[in-house]
Amino acid sequence: ETGVTQTPRHLVMGMTNKKSLKCEQHLGHNAMYWYKQSAKKPLELMFVYNFKEQTENNSVPSRFSPECPNSSHLFLHLHTLQPEDSALYLCASSFRGTSGNEQFFGPGTRLTVL
Amino acid sequence: AQTVTQSQPEMSVQEAETVTLSCTYDTSESDYYLFWYKQPPSRQMILVIRQEAYKQQNATENRFSVNFQKAAKSFSLKISDSQLGDAAMYFCAYRSASAKFYFGSGTKLNVKP
Numbered sequence: 698e699t700g701v702t703q704t705p706r707h708l709v710m711g712m713t714n715k716k717s718l719k720c721e722q723h724l725g726h727n728a729m730y731w732y733k734q735s736a737k738k739p740l741e742l743m744f745v746y747n748f749k750e751q752t753e754n755n756s757v758p759s760r761f762s763p764e765c766p767n768s769s770h771l772f773l774h775l776h777t778l779q780p781e782d783s784a785l786y787l788c789a790s791s792f793r794g795t796s797g798n799e800q801f802f803g804p805g806t807r808l809t810v811l
Numbered sequence: 812a813q814t815v816t817q818s819q820p821e822m823s824v825q826e827a828e829t830v831t832l833s834c835t836y837d838t839s840e841s842d843y844y845l846f847w848y849k850q851p852p853s854r855q856m857i858l859v860i861r862q863e864a865y866k867q868q869n870a871t872e873n874r875f876s877v878n879f880q881k882a883a884k885s886f887s888l889k890i891s892d893s894q895l896g897d898a899a900m901y902f903c904a905y906r907s908a909s910a911k912f913y914f915g916s917g918t919k920l921n922v923k924p
Contacts, residue, residue: 701855728910737820740902740914753911787856793910799846800904800912802856 700724703788703803710778711811718773718806720788728793729771730800731763734785746771747793778810813838815905817915824893825923831878832888832918834903844906845879845886850917851899859901862886890920898922 700723710716722729731743745753746765760782762774771788785807789800814837824830836845843864850856862870862879869877874894878887890897903915 730912737916739815739916742912791910799858799861799906801858802848804855 701788701790701801701803703786703806705806706804707807707809709809709811710775712778712780714778715774715776717775718786718788718808720771720773720803722769722771722788722790722801722803724790724801726790726792726801727768728791729765729768730789730791731771731773732787732789734787734805740787743773775808778808780810783808783810813840813905813907813911813913815903815913815915817901817903817918819918820916821919821921823921823923824890824897826893826895828893829889829891830893830920832890832901832903832920834886834888834915836884836886836903836905836913838884838905838907840908842908845877846904846906847875847877847886847888848902848904848914849897849899850902851896856902860888893922895922895924 702721704719729746733741742755743757744763749765760777764772785805787805788803791800792798816835845862847859848856849859860870860872860875874891876889900917900919902917905913
């Protein structure tokens with residue numbers, strides 16, 4: 698394990714449901730990230746939080762709503778999703794400084810939207 | 812914006828043989844970092860190896876080594892003595908000086924016994 702946990706690991710939801718994904722890091726990092734991983738496509742960065750402040754939102758639709766209550770926890774609130782939102786959602790954390798610290802990834806949540 | 816290209820969607824290697832995965836990137840920065848990540852089936856993505864752009868010496872981690880060609884903006888991964896456990900998706904990643912990460916689309920590596 699890399700110190701980044703995600704729950705749930707699998708989620709099936711209808712287009713009218715509201716659900717939340719949770720990420721927790723135990724590494725003392727100061728930055729957290731949400732990525733979307735679809736088959737045969739590069740990882741898509743969705744959001745970046747640095748010391749609980751959102752520093753990047755890569756034109757993500759408003760049906761995805763992130764929340765970062767502290768530097769160890771990150772949530773992704775989902776509502777009225779579309780079938781094309783089905784993917785693996787990865788959380789990552791890192792030290793956001795000037796050195797080349799890598800990102801540590803969680804196991805991901807496999808989301809299926811019916 | 813920086814882009815990372817992995818031109819090999821899938822590759823195969825015989826167990827105990829050597830394989831090289833390609834990665835190219837586009838950037839105007841001089842200070843950055845490069846990484847190779849491994850994502851085994853249904854398992855977490857983990858770091859394989861990293862390279863600082865200011866270092867001329869190629870990074871090595873046991874059976875994994877890189878060929879970093881800064882002028883050509885190329886960063887290939889060589890896996891020696893391939894093992895069945897090396898089968899995975901491999902992602903090349905670029906980290907800018909401002910700590911932004913960019914990933915390639917990945918290369919699926921199959922290892923044949």
